[in-house]
Structure formats: structure tokens, C-alpha cells
Amino acid sequence: MRKRIGILTYRGETGFVEPGFLRRLVKEGNGMGAEVFVFGLQDVQLAERRIKGFVPAEKGWKSEWFDWPDIVIDRYRYYPLAKHSRYPPFRKQNWFRYANNRFTNKFNLHQILQEDPLLTRWLPETHAYARSTLVSMLARHRQVYLKPTNGSGGRSILRVEKTAVGYSLHGRTKQQAKSSEMLSSIAKVCERLEAWMQREKNGKEDFFLQQGLQLSLVPGRTVDTRVLVQKDGEGTWRLTGMGIRIGSTRSSTSNLHGGGTAMPAIPFLVHRFGPEEARRIVLECKELVLQTVARIEQHFGQMMEFGFDLGVDVHGRVWIIEINPKPGREIFRQLGEYRRYLQAVRRPLEYALYLLAQDETRKNRSLG
Ligand SMILES: Nc1ncnc2c1ncn2[C@@H]1O[C@H](COP(=O)(O)OP(=O)(O)O)[C@@H](O)[C@H]1O
Ligand SMILES: [Mg+2]
Structure with missing residues (x-):
């Protein structure tokens, strides 16, 4: 049939x-x-x-x-x-x-992953928004990001950066418009952030604060790594592909929707870090992804695919920025990796057919 x-x-x-x-x-x-x-x-x-x-x-x-x-x-x-x-x-x-179970928002997910000691080294410091938290985070980090719990495409994200004369704010509105300003005091920063949340939120949405990572692997740009991990036709997790996204100039995000461009991961990392360090980074990204999906499935049941937004900072340290349960595949098309793009489209279908075949085997076994 x-x-x-x-x-x-x-x-x-x-x-x-x-x-x-x-x-x-x-x-x-x-x-x-x-x-x-x-x-x-x-x-x-x-x-x-x-x-x-x-x-x-x-x-x-x-x-x-x-x-x-x-x-x-x-x-x-x-x-x-x-x-x-x-x-x-x-x-x-x-x-x-x-074929895919329900998932949760970014902030909740962070709380869940945070409980696993194997994963904490890859998680940036993250808290619910509160004035006192922002102040203490800015004392410890040069940059702090304010992000909506259900955001996507880099929308409604605001970055606060300490400078010699005050604080510089860079953001993206819901409509992807760039916004930036300089403020002289932390009190003004808090006011500005609260006004931002009021204006940018959808319904009862919350925002959270996150340690800013130093992702300017290309000077003046935000650079991050996208890894697509998918179940295959045998129900096994596979890394389908990896790519680098380079944000437009003076953008606090790298999203392709926000004008970012794509690059193949390995040549980029080799160029930036040298072959040995690049190899270590790629292996760490793989390890991170596989350990994280294992943890996610323990919590949420069987999942189908994820797009990991990973940060590789200027010191070569790897971080989890976001885990997207309904990821795009456009990056492979942009990279001209058409076969990989097709594979990325096919895998969920193969996995769905695998699940059905498994259901049948189980049914036959219980009948026989
Ligand atoms: N903590 C952070 N430090 C540095 N850059 C960040 C941080 N969080 C987000 N970014 C940048 O903003 C982009 C969008 O953030 P992300 O959390 O992936 O939200 P979205 O769901 O809108 O894609 C990231 O791909 C990254 O370039
Ligand atoms: Mg993202």
C-alpha cells in the first residue's frame, strides 16, 4: 500500500x-x-x-x-x-x-539543557530579563543580548555593548530594520530595553538575557555556524551538513533573512584557525550536536531533525546559540551544495517511512 x-x-x-x-x-x-x-x-x-x-x-x-x-x-x-x-x-x-514530537521555546530549552553537566560548557549564561540581572551581566560580559523566547530570523533581538563612553545598542526590529543608538547610563539602557520589549513583543511573549559571544571571526561581522542534524531512513541521527553564516556589516545577527551570506564551514575555519584547530572545532561541533540531541530526546521523546546555530568565538570556543526544530535548508542552496540540499529535503520523508515500517513490524509481532 x-x-x-x-x-x-x-x-x-x-x-x-x-x-x-x-x-x-x-x-x-x-x-x-x-x-x-x-x-x-x-x-x-x-x-x-x-x-x-x-x-x-x-x-x-x-x-x-x-x-x-x-x-x-x-x-x-x-x-x-x-x-x-x-x-x-x-x-x-x-x-x-x-514523525516529530512537540518542542519548546528557547528559554525553556536552555533550562532543560542546563541540567545536564555534559552540556553546560557549551551553554552561554542565560537568564530571564530583570534590571538587576542585566546590571550584573554587564559587569561580567562586554556584550549582553536581549532575545524573545519565541523569536526567529534574528527579529526583535537587541545587543547591548559596553564602550569607553557608555553603552551601544544594536538591534533588529520585527520587520528586520536595523536600529542602533548610544546611551550614557545603565538606567537609560534598562528603560530602553523595557520599551523595546513592550514594542516588539507578540502577545504575552517574554524576553531573556544572554551573555554576548565574541563572534566577529570576520572583523566587524557576526559569524556563526549552522549544523543540520537529521534522522535518516534507519532512524539514526546524521549530520547532513554544516555552513557558516556571515552577518551584514554592523549587524548584531548573522541570519540569512537579515542579509547574511553563507560560506562553506571547513575552508572558512581552516583559514581562520589553521587546519589542526579547525579539525578540533568541527569534531567538537559534532560531539556537541549528538550529545545534545540525545539529551533532548530523553526529555521530549523521538525527534526528527534540528538546525543548530552554533557560535565559534574568536578563541575557538564552541557555544550553543539556538536549536531550531523546524530548520531551513536554504544555506545548502546558497552554498551551491545542491545534492546536500536534496538529501536534507529527503531525510525527514525517509524517516517518516521508517517509522511506519517499524509500526508495522511491531503490529505483526504482537499479532503473531
Ligand atoms: N548570545 C549571543 N552572542 C552573540 N551573538 C548572538 C547571541 N545570540 C544570538 N546571536 C546572533 O543573533 C543571531 C540570531 O539569534 P538566534 O538566537 O539564533 O535567534 P533567531 O531565532 O532569531 O535566529 C544568531 O545567529 C547570532 O548571529
Ligand atoms: Mg537562529
Whole structure:
């Protein structure tokens, strides 16, 4: 029997958020002999147990009714906005066999990882926002980042940096606009940060403070490393690829959405640190990623893939900046690594089919 895989995502008035990727996903899934369709929450008819699914047409998309999927890949990127309010309760209901479990926000995740002594050396100091905390962090770190717990794309992040004459603030608004200013006192910095949180927050969203890492591996730029780790068709974690992102000039973030550019990781690290140190860094990144996903699965159950944003600081020390459960693959396209991009698209489908095969073996065993 042909397996039926549903891809859950947000479908708005103007269509899907990442249409190019979704088209690829359907096409690759079809190539594996599966039936694949994309759907939004409004397309699910629970009573009839059917779904209005979307598949690529010559131009755009066409919709058809599909029977209940055997498995669903959850690609819904949630933000605390009114238009997404139906997602959390829906997702908690487990109406489907999901290939990926639910995850949590950045700050919670940090608290969970922090409990594992194997991981603490890779975690930057992180706290909930409070004036006194900001003051004490600025006494110990040259830079402190203020970040929203549910942010993405570098949005709403503000960096505070101590300078000889005061504090310089650099940020990105929700709309990705750069913002910067100089302030003379810490009291003004606190006021500014609080105004920022008021303006930038979505709903009841919180912000947290994080030790600023020295990521200017290219002078004047924020540089970080993106590692994609995915389960393969045998349920084993694999590092699919790694790339460097270099932020635009005078940007406090490196995100590609914010105008950053991509570079292949190994040549970049060899150029910056020399071959031996680069090798050590790459091995440490791998070790970090595999240990962290093991810890995450202990806590959250089986997961499918993650994009790790890692910081390699100017001393060659490796840090976890963010772990994204619904990562993009665009970096590989930007690097011209087209085969790797395709592999990155295929792996979740292969994993979903693997899970279904496992379900069947289990069922047969219990029958026999
Ligand atoms: N603690 C930090 N120190 C230095 N740079 C940081 C820090 N936190 C974030 N950044 C920069 O900002 C970017 C975006 O931050 P991240 O936490 O990944 O949020 P987002 O979800 O918006 O991508 C990172 O890729 C990095 O370039
Ligand atoms: Mg990020």
C-alpha cells in the first residue's frame, strides 16, 4: 500500500510560507512511492476524517480531498500571534501519528539543557530579563543580548555593548530594520530595553538575557555556524551538513533573512584557525550536536531533525546559540551544495517511512 504523508504547515491568505521547499518535499516523497500533501489547520475535517490537501500544480497549487494520513510531518512554525492561536491546542490533541514530537521555546530549552553537566560548557549564561540581572551581566560580559523566547530570523533581538563612553545598542526590529543608538547610563539602557520589549513583543511573549559571544571571526561581522542534524531512513541521527553564516556589516545577527551570506564551514575555519584547530572545532561541533540531541530526546521523546546555530568565538570556543526544530535548508542552496540540499529535503520523508515500517513490524509481532 502506498503510504500517505501529510505535511502540516500554516496556510494563510497568500498561501504557504515556504512554497519552494514544500513543493520539493512533495516531489521527493512521490519519488519514494509515497502520497504526499500539504495542509493547514483549516483543511482538517475531523468528523469526516478527511483533509483538503494541496499538491503542486503547474502553476501554484491544487487541492484534493485525502483520506487520513498514515503519518504527519509537523512543519508549522508557530509564533504567538492571533493567527496562530489554534495551533497549540490542535497540536496537543495528537490527531495524527506525528514523525516529530512537540518542542519548546528557547528559554525553556536552555533550562532543560542546563541540567545536564555534559552540556553546560557549551551553554552561554542565560537568564530571564530583570534590571538587576542585566546590571550584573554587564559587569561580567562586554556584550549582553536581549532575545524573545519565541523569536526567529534574528527579529526583535537587541545587543547591548559596553564602550569607553557608555553603552551601544544594536538591534533588529520585527520587520528586520536595523536600529542602533548610544546611551550614557545603565538606567537609560534598562528603560530602553523595557520599551523595546513592550514594542516588539507578540502577545504575552517574554524576553531573556544572554551573555554576548565574541563572534566577529570576520572583523566587524557576526559569524556563526549552522549544523543540520537529521534522522535518516534507519532512524539514526546524521549530520547532513554544516555552513557558516556571515552577518551584514554592523549587524548584531548573522541570519540569512537579515542579509547574511553563507560560506562553506571547513575552508572558512581552516583559514581562520589553521587546519589542526579547525579539525578540533568541527569534531567538537559534532560531539556537541549528538550529545545534545540525545539529551533532548530523553526529555521530549523521538525527534526528527534540528538546525543548530552554533557560535565559534574568536578563541575557538564552541557555544550553543539556538536549536531550531523546524530548520531551513536554504544555506545548502546558497552554498551551491545542491545534492546536500536534496538529501536534507529527503531525510525527514525517509524517516517518516521508517517509522511506519517499524509500526508495522511491531503490529505483526504482537499479532503473531
Ligand atoms: N548570545 C549571543 N552572542 C552573540 N551573538 C548572538 C547571541 N545570540 C544570538 N546571536 C546572533 O543573533 C543571531 C540570531 O539569534 P538566534 O538566537 O539564533 O535567534 P533567531 O531565532 O532569531 O535566529 C544568531 O545567529 C547570532 O548571529
Ligand atoms: Mg537562529
